[in-house]
Amino acid sequence: MGRSPCCEKAHTNKGAWTKEEDQLLIDYIRNNGEGSWRSLPKSAGLLRCGKSCRLRWINYLRPDLKRGNFTDGEDQIIVKLHSIFGNKWSLIAGKLPGRTDNEIKNYWNTHVKRKLLSHGIDPKTHRSINESKTTPFHTRNEDVKSTFPDHNGVSKLKTETSCENGASTSGTTIDEELRLNVECDYSYDHVDKELNLDLTLG
DNA sequence: AATTTGTGCAACCGCCCTTCG
DNA sequence: CCGAAGGGCGGTTGCACAAAT
Known part of the structure:
Protein backbone atom coordinates (compact mmCIF):
# COMPACT_ATOMS: atom_id res chain seq x y z
CA MET A 1 0.00 0.00 0.00
CA GLY A 2 1.46 3.35 -1.02
CA ARG A 3 1.50 6.37 1.18
CA SER A 4 -0.75 9.29 0.56
CA PRO A 5 1.00 12.27 -0.97
CA CYS A 6 2.07 14.92 1.53
CA CYS A 7 -0.08 17.51 -0.21
CA GLU A 8 -2.44 18.14 -3.09
CA LYS A 9 0.11 18.71 -5.79
CA ALA A 10 -2.43 20.10 -8.21
CA HIS A 11 -3.20 23.01 -5.94
CA THR A 12 0.24 23.92 -4.66
CA ASN A 13 2.81 26.39 -5.89
CA LYS A 14 6.29 25.16 -6.69
CA GLY A 15 9.60 26.80 -7.34
CA ALA A 16 11.03 29.96 -5.86
CA TRP A 17 9.21 31.59 -2.97
CA THR A 18 7.87 35.12 -3.35
CA LYS A 19 8.30 37.82 -0.73
CA GLU A 20 4.59 37.64 -0.01
CA GLU A 21 4.76 33.92 0.65
CA ASP A 22 7.80 34.39 2.89
CA GLN A 23 5.97 37.05 4.87
CA LEU A 24 2.89 34.87 5.31
CA LEU A 25 5.05 32.05 6.61
CA ILE A 26 7.03 34.29 8.95
CA ASP A 27 3.89 35.92 10.32
CA TYR A 28 2.20 32.60 10.88
CA ILE A 29 5.14 31.03 12.70
CA ARG A 30 5.64 34.15 14.81
CA ASN A 31 2.05 33.87 15.97
CA ASN A 32 1.68 30.12 16.18
CA GLY A 33 5.14 28.66 16.41
CA GLU A 34 6.72 25.85 14.39
CA GLY A 35 5.15 22.47 13.88
CA SER A 36 2.08 20.89 12.26
CA TRP A 37 3.68 21.47 8.93
CA ARG A 38 1.01 19.61 7.02
CA SER A 39 -1.79 21.84 8.19
CA LEU A 40 0.31 24.99 8.31
CA PRO A 41 -0.02 26.04 4.65
CA LYS A 42 -3.79 26.07 4.83
CA SER A 43 -3.84 27.91 8.13
CA ALA A 44 -1.26 30.41 6.92
CA GLY A 45 -3.03 30.96 3.62
CA LEU A 46 -0.21 29.49 1.57
CA LEU A 47 -0.61 27.37 -1.55
CA ARG A 48 2.43 25.32 -0.66
CA CYS A 49 3.25 21.82 0.44
CA GLY A 50 3.89 21.56 4.18
CA LYS A 51 7.30 20.12 3.57
CA SER A 52 8.14 23.03 1.36
CA CYS A 53 7.14 25.45 4.15
CA ARG A 54 9.28 23.60 6.65
CA LEU A 55 12.27 23.65 4.33
CA ARG A 56 11.85 27.32 3.54
CA TRP A 57 11.64 28.20 7.22
CA ILE A 58 14.53 26.04 8.35
CA ASN A 59 16.90 26.84 5.53
CA TYR A 60 16.12 30.44 4.83
CA LEU A 61 13.70 32.31 7.08
CA ARG A 62 14.68 31.25 10.58
CA PRO A 63 15.87 34.34 12.48
CA ASP A 64 18.90 32.63 14.02
CA LEU A 65 20.53 31.78 10.71
CA LYS A 66 24.01 33.08 10.14
CA ARG A 67 24.03 33.39 6.33
CA GLY A 68 27.05 34.62 4.45
CA ASN A 69 30.29 32.86 3.61
CA PHE A 70 31.74 30.10 5.68
CA THR A 71 34.81 31.07 7.67
C1' DA B 1 28.00 42.09 -27.86
C1' DA B 2 26.32 37.47 -28.15
C1' DT B 3 26.72 32.85 -26.98
C1' DT B 4 28.38 29.01 -24.37
C1' DT B 5 29.98 26.87 -20.28
C1' DG B 6 30.60 26.66 -15.37
C1' DT B 7 29.15 27.49 -10.64
C1' DG B 8 26.31 28.16 -6.55
C1' DC B 9 22.32 27.57 -4.18
C1' DA B 10 17.30 27.13 -3.31
C1' DA B 11 13.99 23.85 -3.67
C1' DC B 12 12.00 19.32 -4.68
C1' DC B 13 11.69 14.25 -4.33
C1' DG B 14 11.36 10.07 -2.22
C1' DC B 15 12.66 7.18 1.41
C1' DC B 16 13.13 6.22 6.35
C1' DC B 17 12.03 6.79 11.22
C1' DT B 18 9.06 8.05 14.98
C1' DT B 19 4.77 8.84 16.98
C1' DC B 20 0.16 8.01 17.92
C1' DG B 21 -4.47 6.11 17.76
C1' DC C 1 0.90 -4.87 17.85
C1' DC C 2 -0.12 -2.66 13.54
C1' DG C 3 -0.74 0.76 10.22
C1' DA C 4 -1.23 5.56 8.93
C1' DA C 5 0.37 10.20 9.40
C1' DG C 6 3.78 13.46 10.11
C1' DG C 7 8.40 14.94 10.29
C1' DG C 8 13.26 14.64 9.04
C1' DC C 9 17.00 13.57 6.11
C1' DG C 10 20.15 12.90 2.10
C1' DG C 11 20.39 13.02 -2.81
C1' DT C 12 19.35 15.39 -6.83
C1' DT C 13 17.56 18.85 -9.94
C1' DG C 14 16.90 23.19 -12.11
C1' DC C 15 17.43 27.96 -12.41
C1' DA C 16 19.92 32.32 -12.08
C1' DC C 17 24.04 34.47 -12.44
C1' DA C 18 29.09 34.83 -13.58
C1' DA C 19 33.00 33.87 -16.30
C1' DA C 20 35.02 32.50 -20.47
C1' DT C 21 35.19 32.36 -25.41
Whole structure:
Protein backbone atom coordinates (compact mmCIF):
# COMPACT_ATOMS: atom_id res chain seq x y z
CA MET A 1 0.00 0.00 0.00
CA GLY A 2 1.46 3.35 -1.02
CA ARG A 3 1.50 6.37 1.18
CA SER A 4 -0.75 9.29 0.56
CA PRO A 5 1.00 12.27 -0.97
CA CYS A 6 2.07 14.92 1.53
CA CYS A 7 -0.08 17.51 -0.21
CA GLU A 8 -2.44 18.14 -3.09
CA LYS A 9 0.11 18.71 -5.79
CA ALA A 10 -2.43 20.10 -8.21
CA HIS A 11 -3.20 23.01 -5.94
CA THR A 12 0.24 23.92 -4.66
CA ASN A 13 2.81 26.39 -5.89
CA LYS A 14 6.29 25.16 -6.69
CA GLY A 15 9.60 26.80 -7.34
CA ALA A 16 11.03 29.96 -5.86
CA TRP A 17 9.21 31.59 -2.97
CA THR A 18 7.87 35.12 -3.35
CA LYS A 19 8.30 37.82 -0.73
CA GLU A 20 4.59 37.64 -0.01
CA GLU A 21 4.76 33.92 0.65
CA ASP A 22 7.80 34.39 2.89
CA GLN A 23 5.97 37.05 4.87
CA LEU A 24 2.89 34.87 5.31
CA LEU A 25 5.05 32.05 6.61
CA ILE A 26 7.03 34.29 8.95
CA ASP A 27 3.89 35.92 10.32
CA TYR A 28 2.20 32.60 10.88
CA ILE A 29 5.14 31.03 12.70
CA ARG A 30 5.64 34.15 14.81
CA ASN A 31 2.05 33.87 15.97
CA ASN A 32 1.68 30.12 16.18
CA GLY A 33 5.14 28.66 16.41
CA GLU A 34 6.72 25.85 14.39
CA GLY A 35 5.15 22.47 13.88
CA SER A 36 2.08 20.89 12.26
CA TRP A 37 3.68 21.47 8.93
CA ARG A 38 1.01 19.61 7.02
CA SER A 39 -1.79 21.84 8.19
CA LEU A 40 0.31 24.99 8.31
CA PRO A 41 -0.02 26.04 4.65
CA LYS A 42 -3.79 26.07 4.83
CA SER A 43 -3.84 27.91 8.13
CA ALA A 44 -1.26 30.41 6.92
CA GLY A 45 -3.03 30.96 3.62
CA LEU A 46 -0.21 29.49 1.57
CA LEU A 47 -0.61 27.37 -1.55
CA ARG A 48 2.43 25.32 -0.66
CA CYS A 49 3.25 21.82 0.44
CA GLY A 50 3.89 21.56 4.18
CA LYS A 51 7.30 20.12 3.57
CA SER A 52 8.14 23.03 1.36
CA CYS A 53 7.14 25.45 4.15
CA ARG A 54 9.28 23.60 6.65
CA LEU A 55 12.27 23.65 4.33
CA ARG A 56 11.85 27.32 3.54
CA TRP A 57 11.64 28.20 7.22
CA ILE A 58 14.53 26.04 8.35
CA ASN A 59 16.90 26.84 5.53
CA TYR A 60 16.12 30.44 4.83
CA LEU A 61 13.70 32.31 7.08
CA ARG A 62 14.68 31.25 10.58
CA PRO A 63 15.87 34.34 12.48
CA ASP A 64 18.90 32.63 14.02
CA LEU A 65 20.53 31.78 10.71
CA LYS A 66 24.01 33.08 10.14
CA ARG A 67 24.03 33.39 6.33
CA GLY A 68 27.05 34.62 4.45
CA ASN A 69 30.29 32.86 3.61
CA PHE A 70 31.74 30.10 5.68
CA THR A 71 34.81 31.07 7.67
CA ASP A 72 38.05 29.09 7.45
CA GLY A 73 37.30 27.77 10.90
CA GLU A 74 33.87 26.53 9.91
CA ASP A 75 35.34 25.11 6.75
CA GLN A 76 37.85 23.05 8.68
CA ILE A 77 35.28 21.92 11.22
CA ILE A 78 33.06 20.69 8.42
CA VAL A 79 35.91 18.68 6.95
CA LYS A 80 36.73 17.22 10.30
CA LEU A 81 33.17 16.33 11.17
CA HIS A 82 32.63 14.85 7.74
CA SER A 83 35.62 12.62 8.27
CA ILE A 84 33.88 11.32 11.37
CA PHE A 85 30.21 11.24 10.38
CA GLY A 86 30.25 11.06 6.60
CA ASN A 87 27.26 12.62 4.86
CA LYS A 88 25.28 13.11 8.05
CA TRP A 89 24.66 16.76 7.33
CA SER A 90 22.19 17.27 10.12
CA LEU A 91 24.70 15.99 12.65
CA ILE A 92 27.35 18.30 11.25
CA ALA A 93 24.91 21.21 11.20
CA GLY A 94 24.18 20.54 14.84
CA LYS A 95 27.75 21.47 15.63
CA LEU A 96 27.67 24.69 13.64
CA PRO A 97 25.16 27.11 15.16
CA GLY A 98 23.36 29.22 12.59
CA ARG A 99 24.13 26.84 9.74
CA THR A 100 21.67 24.43 8.18
CA ASP A 101 22.22 20.93 6.92
CA ASN A 102 21.23 22.00 3.42
CA GLU A 103 23.68 24.88 3.47
CA ILE A 104 26.50 22.67 4.66
CA LYS A 105 25.65 20.00 2.14
CA ASN A 106 25.73 22.55 -0.67
CA TYR A 107 28.96 24.04 0.62
CA TRP A 108 30.51 20.61 0.80
CA ASN A 109 29.48 19.67 -2.72
CA THR A 110 30.52 22.93 -4.32
CA HIS A 111 33.57 24.04 -2.35
CA VAL A 112 35.06 21.58 0.05
CA LYS A 113 34.99 18.52 -2.17
CA ARG A 114 36.89 20.35 -4.86
CA LYS A 115 39.33 21.79 -2.40
CA LEU A 116 40.16 18.40 -0.95
CA LEU A 117 40.56 16.88 -4.39
CA SER A 118 42.92 19.66 -5.39
CA HIS A 119 45.01 18.75 -2.36
CA GLY A 120 45.00 15.11 -3.43
CA ILE A 121 42.61 14.06 -0.67
CA ASP A 122 39.68 11.78 -1.39
CA PRO A 123 36.62 13.57 0.01
CA LYS A 124 34.93 10.28 0.80
CA THR A 125 37.72 8.66 2.74
CA HIS A 126 39.66 11.76 3.83
CA ARG A 127 42.84 10.00 2.85
CA SER A 128 45.24 10.77 0.08
CA ILE A 129 43.78 9.60 -3.20
CA ASN A 130 46.55 7.04 -3.86
CA GLU A 131 46.19 5.58 -0.41
CA SER A 132 42.42 5.36 -0.43
CA LYS A 133 42.51 3.39 -3.66
CA THR A 134 44.15 0.51 -1.82
CA THR A 135 42.82 0.82 1.73
CA PRO A 136 39.22 1.71 2.34
CA PHE A 137 38.96 3.97 5.35
CA HIS A 138 36.71 3.90 8.41
CA THR A 139 33.81 1.72 7.41
CA ARG A 140 32.29 3.05 10.60
CA ASN A 141 31.40 6.20 8.72
CA GLU A 142 29.47 4.18 6.19
CA ASP A 143 27.24 2.91 8.92
CA VAL A 144 26.74 5.88 11.14
CA LYS A 145 23.08 4.94 11.50
CA SER A 146 23.98 1.85 13.42
CA THR A 147 26.30 3.80 15.64
CA PHE A 148 24.03 6.81 16.05
CA PRO A 149 20.54 5.49 15.43
CA ASP A 150 18.89 8.57 16.79
CA HIS A 151 20.37 11.90 15.72
CA ASN A 152 17.67 13.82 17.53
CA GLY A 153 18.73 12.68 20.93
CA VAL A 154 22.31 12.96 19.96
CA SER A 155 23.75 14.46 23.11
CA LYS A 156 22.24 11.74 25.22
CA LEU A 157 23.58 8.90 23.19
CA LYS A 158 26.05 6.47 24.51
CA THR A 159 28.18 4.78 21.96
CA GLU A 160 31.09 2.52 21.41
CA THR A 161 34.03 4.27 19.88
CA SER A 162 37.30 3.20 18.48
CA CYS A 163 40.31 4.86 16.94
CA GLU A 164 42.26 3.51 14.05
CA ASN A 165 45.10 2.68 16.36
CA GLY A 166 42.84 0.24 18.11
CA ALA A 167 42.15 2.23 21.23
CA SER A 168 38.56 2.02 22.26
CA THR A 169 36.23 3.31 24.92
CA SER A 170 32.64 2.69 25.79
CA GLY A 171 29.79 4.70 27.19
CA THR A 172 30.88 7.95 25.63
CA THR A 173 28.69 10.76 24.33
CA ILE A 174 29.03 11.98 20.79
CA ASP A 175 30.93 15.02 21.93
CA GLU A 176 33.38 12.72 23.63
CA GLU A 177 33.40 10.62 20.50
CA LEU A 178 34.36 13.67 18.49
CA ARG A 179 37.16 14.51 20.84
CA LEU A 180 38.40 10.96 20.69
CA ASN A 181 38.37 11.03 16.94
CA VAL A 182 40.23 14.28 17.02
CA GLU A 183 42.87 12.47 19.01
CA CYS A 184 43.09 9.87 16.26
CA ASP A 185 45.66 11.29 13.93
CA TYR A 186 44.61 11.52 10.30
CA SER A 187 45.30 14.46 8.04
CA TYR A 188 43.66 17.33 9.92
CA ASP A 189 45.95 18.00 12.84
CA HIS A 190 45.77 21.72 12.19
CA VAL A 191 42.07 21.67 12.92
CA ASP A 192 42.20 19.75 16.13
CA LYS A 193 42.90 22.65 18.40
CA GLU A 194 39.96 24.61 17.12
CA LEU A 195 37.67 21.61 17.20
CA ASN A 196 38.53 20.77 20.73
CA LEU A 197 37.46 24.22 21.72
CA ASP A 198 34.36 24.23 19.59
CA LEU A 199 33.06 20.79 20.33
CA THR A 200 33.05 21.25 24.04
CA LEU A 201 30.21 23.69 23.48
CA GLY A 202 28.09 20.80 22.29
C1' DA B 1 28.00 42.09 -27.86
C1' DA B 2 26.32 37.47 -28.15
C1' DT B 3 26.72 32.85 -26.98
C1' DT B 4 28.38 29.01 -24.37
C1' DT B 5 29.98 26.87 -20.28
C1' DG B 6 30.60 26.66 -15.37
C1' DT B 7 29.15 27.49 -10.64
C1' DG B 8 26.31 28.16 -6.55
C1' DC B 9 22.32 27.57 -4.18
C1' DA B 10 17.30 27.13 -3.31
C1' DA B 11 13.99 23.85 -3.67
C1' DC B 12 12.00 19.32 -4.68
C1' DC B 13 11.69 14.25 -4.33
C1' DG B 14 11.36 10.07 -2.22
C1' DC B 15 12.66 7.18 1.41
C1' DC B 16 13.13 6.22 6.35
C1' DC B 17 12.03 6.79 11.22
C1' DT B 18 9.06 8.05 14.98
C1' DT B 19 4.77 8.84 16.98
C1' DC B 20 0.16 8.01 17.92
C1' DG B 21 -4.47 6.11 17.76
C1' DC C 1 0.90 -4.87 17.85
C1' DC C 2 -0.12 -2.66 13.54
C1' DG C 3 -0.74 0.76 10.22
C1' DA C 4 -1.23 5.56 8.93
C1' DA C 5 0.37 10.20 9.40
C1' DG C 6 3.78 13.46 10.11
C1' DG C 7 8.40 14.94 10.29
C1' DG C 8 13.26 14.64 9.04
C1' DC C 9 17.00 13.57 6.11
C1' DG C 10 20.15 12.90 2.10
C1' DG C 11 20.39 13.02 -2.81
C1' DT C 12 19.35 15.39 -6.83
C1' DT C 13 17.56 18.85 -9.94
C1' DG C 14 16.90 23.19 -12.11
C1' DC C 15 17.43 27.96 -12.41
C1' DA C 16 19.92 32.32 -12.08
C1' DC C 17 24.04 34.47 -12.44
C1' DA C 18 29.09 34.83 -13.58
C1' DA C 19 33.00 33.87 -16.30
C1' DA C 20 35.02 32.50 -20.47
C1' DT C 21 35.19 32.36 -25.41
